[in-house]
Amino acid sequence: MTVDRITSATLRAMKRRREPIVSLTCYDAAFCHLLEQAGVDVLLVGDSLGMVLQGQPSTVAVSLEHMVYHTACVSRVGKRALVLADMPFLSYATAERALQAAERLMAEGGAGMVKLEGGAAVLQTVGLLTRFGVPVCGHLGLLPQSVHQIGGYRYQGRDDAGAARIRADALALQEAGASLLVLECVPAELAAALSAELEIPVIGIGAGSGTDGQVLVLHDMLGLTPGRSPRFSRNFMADADSVSQAVAAYVAEVRSRAFPGPEQTLA
Template sequence: MYQELSTRKPITLTTLAKMKRNREKFTVLTAYDASFAALFEAAGVEVILVGDSLGMVVQGQSTTVPVTMDDMIYHTRLVARGCQTALLMADMPFASYATVEQGVRNAARLMQEGGAQMVKLEGGGALAETVRQLSRNGIPVCAHLGLLPQSVHKLGGYKVQGREEAAAQQIIDEALVLQEAGADVALVECIPAELAARLTEVLEIPLIGIGAGPQCDAQVLVCYDMLNITRGRRPKFSKNFL
């Protein structure tokens, strides 16, 4: 099935930038293998994310922290086989970009060995130099702000971020810093809808949201949550589409 040729032109960063300018929404879904990737692409999904969420929904871990680079490369390679026109984004796993040099090396692996077309990093302004060097090396970047699942132990749980004005302004400031450093896309997780709406207007780059209200340029969901096959309680913001 996933060997069939698609008639859609490949989705690129230029495509997403044009959609933002035209205020056209796009869709992002996670996938962890070729079959799901092909199904989502056939349904018209523009961006497929190989999320480190695979640690929880595929491996049965309690957090994303145990996921390794080898795990991410393996699943990205599988998804790439089912992707013909969707833009393929892959998460950089926990501690895989602790230094700038390590980040560039591991991002290059995701692209060369896994077939990713963009990498996603969790963190704020402190990652500016890493983002800058990735961009200089031709590696497209999605900057993940708000709730950072890889920092769950530091945060003390999965909590909404940016409720207070000072915290909201910090997220805005850090998003602008990362945009200036060369981030091509931003993603915000579990922030107030009003803050996400402000960010959507302030940023020139496309903004993807998850649990961040309807005003973002795109929405992303974990496919297992969407299909109601995640073990345990489904996130409040995720609708059961089955």
């Protein structure tokens, strides 16, 4: 039986039906199969692989070669979920580099959509990519690729000026042609308001339960990340007998909006 592949149109329909979108990071074939079996809608091949797989202190060291390789590992076996690939640090610094990176991630890697970080600075790039048929996901709030510039992993949009800037960037990204938006580490009230205002789906991470969907780093939600996990995450393995059971619990709690709860939410 042929399984319909999830696309940006599918995600928009889910938003209209108020059906929460479930996403997790994924970097290899084995986990791709497991996550699809559990019903995960969006597999994010994130540059977070630099930290959880490579032991890097940030995502900055991840190369385009790394991203193409891991995206291909996922897309080869994926049948249903949308494969969303991060464009790594500085791979979209110029129009030429952005087009080349997107081409490789989609043509070689098999991605169904690419994700880039930022607002006003990337609007022309988003417009360029979408004009050439590349589905784009924006990313606002905490921007991991800019962690050295902003001075650490801190919540964003907590004051009026910051919230207004994120809102303006979100609307501008939608106008430029973005099909999806990730909001990371922003107050729940702001994330919920933007999710209601925007026509495109909004997936949150550390942004409360009022978004159109949720994403976590796989290794965080399985309790595999050394040290202290992000406050917005939860170890689903703590109450599970297997990885499959933990992922199924995450999927069920996102669908029911039980996750994230108050303890994972910045008001």
